[in-house]
Amino acid sequence: MKLRSKKGLWSLAVAAIMLATTACGGNPETGAGDKGGSSSSGQKKVVFWHAMGGSNTKVVDQLVADFNASQDKIKVEAIFQGTYDDLLSKLKASMGSKDGPSLVQMYEIGSRFMIDSKTITPMQKFIDEDKFDLTQLEPNITGYYTLNGKLNSMPFNTSNPILYYNKDLFKAAGLDPEKPPKTFEEVQKAADAITKTGKATGANFAIYGWFMEQFFANQGAEYVNNGNGRTSMATESTVNSEAGIKTLTWWKEMIDTKAANNLGRKTDDSKKAFSAGQVGMILESTASLKGLVDNAEGKFQVGTGFLPKPANAKEGGVVVGGASLWIMNDKPNDEQKAAWEFIKFLTSPKEQAYWHINTGYFPITKKAYDEQSVKDNLKKFPQFQTAIDQLHQTKLNTATQGAVMGVFPEARQIVEGAIEEVLNNKKSPKDALDAAAKEITSKIQQYNKTVKQ
Template sequence: MGKKKVSALVLATTMVLLSACNVNMGGGDTASKPADAASKPAGSSSSAPQKVVFWHAMGGSNTKVVDQMVSDFNASQNKIQVEAVYQGSYDDLLSKLKTSMGSSDGPSIVQMYEIGSRFMIDSKTITPMQNFIDSEKWDVSQLEPNIAGYYTFGGKLYSMPFNTSNPILYYNKDLFKAAGLDPAKPPKTYEELKAAADAITKTGKATGANFAIYGWFIEQFFANQGSDYVNNGNGRTSQATESLVNNEAGVKTLAWWKDLIDTKAANNLGRKTDDSKKAFSAGQVGMILESTASLKGLVDSAAGKFEVGTGFLPKPADAKEGGVVVGGASLWMMNNKPNEEQKAAWEFIKFLTSPKEQAYWHINTGYFPITKKAYDEDSVKDNLKKFPQFQTAIDQLHQTKLNTATQGAVMGVFPEARQIVEGAIEEVLNNKKSPKDALDAAAKEITTKIQQYNKTVK
């Protein structure tokens, strides 16, 4: 999952410049549509295969997984040749993409993290996936609806989900036992988590809990209470104009979080999720929130030391019905490429969504399969036996009911909004402001930036 923030200044400046210059970064109406039935099949115009360039931000061991999938596709046929290019972090990738816009130097397909979706649409540089889906009546029902839902706007799927995750509660079963808690029953509510964390801290063996100061978690807590993060249907019925981060869901969550810290039921290790994971793996804290993509690593790091349990993201006992929002990234088709190249890229995207490839992707990265039939693959079934904790993630995803809250908020300044919210959390946990005052100030600042951004894309 992408966890680094894009420089909001770069994003805003780019959009202002584009607006001021009235540059159409797209390839025009013709290039924004997939090749029609009369077009030649990809690679048929000459003996040379059609080249497709795929930019991505999957580093570390995930780079090898991407490269293997690309190699498998290239070996499966001889008309299309995909070249995968690792571009560094999401920040680096977005910066390079902006530089390439308006030129022929950019990719055919680009991976973009979820909070960059509004920018990608507003840039007018992409061809919606729905065009290709409609062109050949591709069965979109094969996709996980709660994953596809994030990237669907106005009933149209704009990008193809790729690496997908959401947060779950990880807990140390051994510490639960030592505190007299049932290790088979993770806390489901804010109130139950507070009680469990208190019990663990009182044993003197560890601190009850730790949550990294990460804006993504706050967004998830909103969705889990059925609460929108911005106005206008979470920015989905029309463009968001106001932040709602200071509503009841936000204040209640931050007050609960502060109480955990004040009563020593939890500690504050700052913004780095890696620090939270290290403390958990060392047995220093009993519970953390973390991405489903971290499951294998956390289970492996605890091997021989303690047993890892998993639970749903907690919410207030009196919360409205909600669920989790998917994180990660999706694949976007750039519209300044010839129809033949776009159609070739679409063939590669379809290959990636196949059950076999999704099974391979899931097992080797920890991300969700985006295709429902991937769960029927023997390799996935075997992996679930090895890591039964992942069933929690699957159940949480499937039990989430799709609505504007769980689809996720959409705004053009999302990366910067996350940083503003993280600053507000820090102010509260460090006793500089009350939850209401900190979130009121954050909402005002985010609202101003949303409205400034909106002016650049009118």
């Protein structure tokens, strides 16, 4: 499931890239001061920092335990470091010291920073040395983390947004519960019909920058210039392009006509309203599917559909969200290779099947879908087939690979502010997005000036 970044977190990103800072002291609970190297038993030790909280912590711990039990040369120690933002802050503080991890999980919008920090060894190095077959992995997932033909990190927890809808409310509104709306226009029509029944509000979309990014990709539109920051570093935001204005105009019309309501930025509030039968449709991560289906049990049937787009939009698709694994280059070569061995273990079909079933994230390995446990899980949750089909039908290009910029967390917050201004009748879609594009562009250019090429 996607986690949000706090506004202003990256205001110190420049300093983190250009200056080596001393490590934070840490404490026994976070393990921020733990080191890699060799354990007392002579095994090579790999310290793995991650941000998988809640029940997902147990899943990570089990994968680590399984790897450690599978061989006696390497010992991985997984340390939960809090939210993605907490982890990033601790990683920045550890740069230039010996107190950082061997392997770190970083959210996808932190990719540009990780590359520019010059603190990582590209995953491609180990792939080439080991002749690792990349074709066994999902290309639409590895595509996000590939820049200039080089895979920089290994995808770990991966999700997409899909449309969730209440089949019972569809029936009550005279809609076909087996035909989810595919376009903006169809969503608006269905939402309006549900609202008019008086049983619920037609739709709710949390004010989440990730959704706007996905709407761009689904229209085949780039979020920043220079090939979405992939042919060369982005220098300008294009959030005020036709794709953005069209999306926000539609969103505003939904609110104005009562076809949808505004519950703010928290996706949890949107999910709660859906589970309570108060709204007929929401957008949410594929990783939320099991929870939403379980919460609706005995109350209503949950349907799923592709992320909608305007009628006659360019061919597009969805961008992967989530996080990936990065190997830090300040560790000895044998420690980096040990981290790579753990990563290879994680990509095996069996481990990917376990990860998928217990977290809801996509398997990154194609053959994981051949595992009986995955087949059984799909029978139990057939709604996930929508997510699989949407991922596989997405054609990989610079739009669907996703944007790359060093100030992405801040940009996401700025866009969310623009959406709020429009939905609260403070600005028109064009004025709000023009202002957002200007502010994001300024931050991109400030960031770029500090990066050593």
